[in-house]
Amino acid sequence: MSAIAIVNPDPTWAAQYDKTAQVISNILGDTVVRVDHIGSTSVPNLAAKDILDIQATVAVESELDDAVQLLTAADWEARPPRRDHPVPGLPRDEFQWVKRLVVEPMYRRRVNLHLRVIGRANQRYALLFRDYLRAHPDTAAAYGEFKRRAATLPLESVGEYADLKDPVCDLIYLPAEDWAARTGWSA
Template identity: 35%
Template sequence: MSSQKFSEEEIQAAWVGEAPKHDSTITLVEYDPEWPRLYEREAARIREVLGDRVVLLEHIGSTSVPGLAAKPVIDIQLEVPASDDEAAYVPDLEAAGYRLVIREPDWEKHRMFKGPDTNINLHVHSPGNGETERHRLFLGRLRSHPEELELYLAKKRELAARTWEYVQNYADAKGDVINEIIERARNA
């Protein structure tokens, strides 16, 4: 949910291996009440793998908001004591089938993994990162203000209909409306 926009060079540099080209529209599906269960299953697996190294684990993204259409990908926010200390957690996640796909040391020490079976984005940060608060403000506002949910959903549908070279470009394009909603949440 970063507020920055990424160039192709930055997208390629962040990916472990080559960033996958999308070159298509974005598929949004209606809210699925299975999404929270899929999150809980992944959360249990992550807690089993990492134990007390889990500082925070939350279901984030559009799949965590009842009634919101989304890409059918479960986004999970994980905080570990130091996300840049990969030796402390990456080998255990990889042994459990998770695959490190993004490494952004200069942006909130962000790492991202794909899951072993369920389509997830596991976002890993250290405590004190700026993204956890942004997610909480944004998602809380969507859950408690139907007009904000409708505004965001309309923007998502408009943008999803366009062809995007990378999925990250679609995510970046949502930045302005996300920032506006977060600002209203902060001012409330």
């Protein structure tokens, strides 16, 4: 049995994000420059884990820990500091992939809150990936089918699922960069 459960798209995910983003914005105030719905629940009609992925963007790296302190004071749970996986073709500098991850207070709606620095490769990646899938529903559907099939594998952890999914996301991201250049997309 897999550790991952992929569910059908929920048309209320956007409204759930709006409510949760307001809570996050109230906690973080001026510490963040923006809060965005990212990940599969941010793409209409895309199957996903029933966990909202939200990105809170700070202006400078030192504010990552400030944001974590504010959130933990409000009963959110901080995960150990980490980095996103470097994407082929994007900067390899480790500072481009630094983030913090915080999850919702106990007994609340499941949320993975990714804290990233504005203008860094990982902050832009999450937004471009989302917008590309929103603009390309056939690609989103194929990605959803991959996730459904991956979730049927005997995976023992969410980490194994992420390791399986990351290269697929990177393959989607490559044409997303071309699309962004052609359309003038910006984060």
